[in-house]
Amino acid sequence: MMPSSSVSDSEERNASKFKRRKSDLISSDEPLYAFKENTSRWQQADLEALGIIYDQNDIPLYKLIDRVKQVAWRGHVYKSTLSPEHLSVFANLMKEFLTLCLPFENGPRPVTFVEAVSLIAEIEETREKFYNHTLQAKALLDSLTKETKREYLLWQARTYDFLKYLGIFQESRSSCPLRKSQYTNLFMKFTEIFSLQPELGGNREASIAIGQQKTVSSPDVRFVSYPRFAPATVLIAHSEVSYFSHKKEKTESAADFDIHELSPSILGQHGGELLAERHSSFFTPGVLGMICLKSTIIFTFLEISEDHYRCVKKGLDCREKVASICYTKPYDYWDPKDRDEIYSTLFWLGHLQSSEK
Structure with a gap:
């Protein structure tokens, strides 16, 4: 049985291609899949065991942000979707x-x-x-x-x-x-520059219990809304210097970008970090993130339904539930053409993080 209507079109497309691992969880009492205690050691297979996958192709930044805004209205509602x-x-x-x-x-x-x-x-x-x-x-x-x-x-x-x-x-x-x-x-x-206020991820440890197993997460950078009494995570970032799989050579063209060419450890770790921030995300039931590869930025967005999230936390079998992580092409902030494309998004995020309303 497929997930409820809260699942996006991209998730439905991916569901038909997604094959579960034999080591999926079957109960919270006797999990057959052992998750590592820190997401820094997760692999892509760890995400797949929970029914979380990366989309097959990237999408334009404006489409990703539109999705963020649509999803957030079902959760942490804010008064403005536009920048001043x-x-x-x-x-x-x-x-x-x-x-x-x-x-x-x-x-x-x-x-x-x-x-x-x-x-x-x-x-x-x-x-x-x-x-x-x-x-x-x-x-x-x-x-x-x-x-x-x-x-x-x-x-x-x-x-x-x-x-x-x-x-x-x-x-x-x-x-x-x-x-x-x-x-x-x-x-x-x-x-x-954009009124964003970054802090090192280790300043606030996030965690998620998967059945009887607890996993902690410390992204490299976290952006927390301020000055809200109950801080909400606006954005998290994961950075890497050596990041491509040994199986494939890197291409310099963004048009040739395939996130699945990144190492499974990067994809697993970042996905685990997104999952661990879900309960405190500003955009719940979604979580907004970035993968920073030297001077380039890839925007990512995990959307996972409440039913799927409860299934993960209870350590139950999630084989019939699929949550996807959509993402953009890499934007090099050393390149003015790429910078021009991300200015409005970064200013909007800075406005949300620092807004007192």
């Missing part, structure tokens, strides 16, 4: 004045000293041009409220700081291959 108008002004200014394009981050090889000096000079030039242009453009906002002007100055300063940090990052690349934590820090700095 002045955030569109910020986005347009970024498209016009933040045109810096850095080489695609591919492979472990650090840049040479000469390359680093050239990149840093280009970043510094962009930083000064951006500041000067936005300083002149501030006159466009003179008719707006005092609060909006303050937001403008904060946005301008955060963007200026990100570009400075990006220059430091490029300098580090000339000495040795960078660690995962450095990419994570750069990503966090980038999100701050």
Whole structure:
């Protein structure tokens, strides 16, 4: 028997292709499938044992966000699905004045000293041009409220700081291959431009009980709504430096992207993190996430029905229930064309996270 109408069309398509593992759970008393105690050790097979799979193909970002909004109205209702108008002004200014394009981050090889000096000079030039242009453009906002002007100055300063940090990052690349934590820090700095407030995932441990088994989760980055009395997770992010399966070679074209080429450990870990955040998600019964692959971002969204979620928590057989994770192509935030496509979404998420209503 298939899931109720709360299951999306993509889930229904995947259901016909999905084959259950013989080691599925059959009861909470004697589970035949042993889940690891931390999602950092999950594999894709762990998700499949719970009836959770990644869609076959990516979807455009606007379609994913539309789905997020539709699902959230059934759960954690918020008053606005749109960003304030002045955030569109910020986005347009970024498209016009933040045109810096850095080489695609591919492979472990650090840049040479000469390359680093050239990149840093280009970043510094962009930083000064951006500041000067936005300083002149501030006159466009003179008719707006005092609060909006303050937001403008904060946005301008955060963007200026990100570009400075990006220059430091490029300098580090000339000495040795960078660690995962450095990419994570750069990503966090980038999100701050949009009024998003990132924190390290270890600051708040999430967990889920699957029958008698408990699994804990600490995503690399978490964005929690503020200043709500009961914090809700707006977004979680998982970052990787080495991320493709050994079975296939990476393609540089987003059109050729297939999330199933990522390693099973990445897919399993991220899916487990989404599942563990479900009970506190801002978008319940869905959970919004990102997979960050060096300088690229993949948006993900898990939708799992209440009936399916209860089945998972009780450790029962979920073979007739299917929940899917939809996702976008990778967006490289070092590339202005890709950045332009994600500005409005990031500003909207920043607005939701910091809104007091």
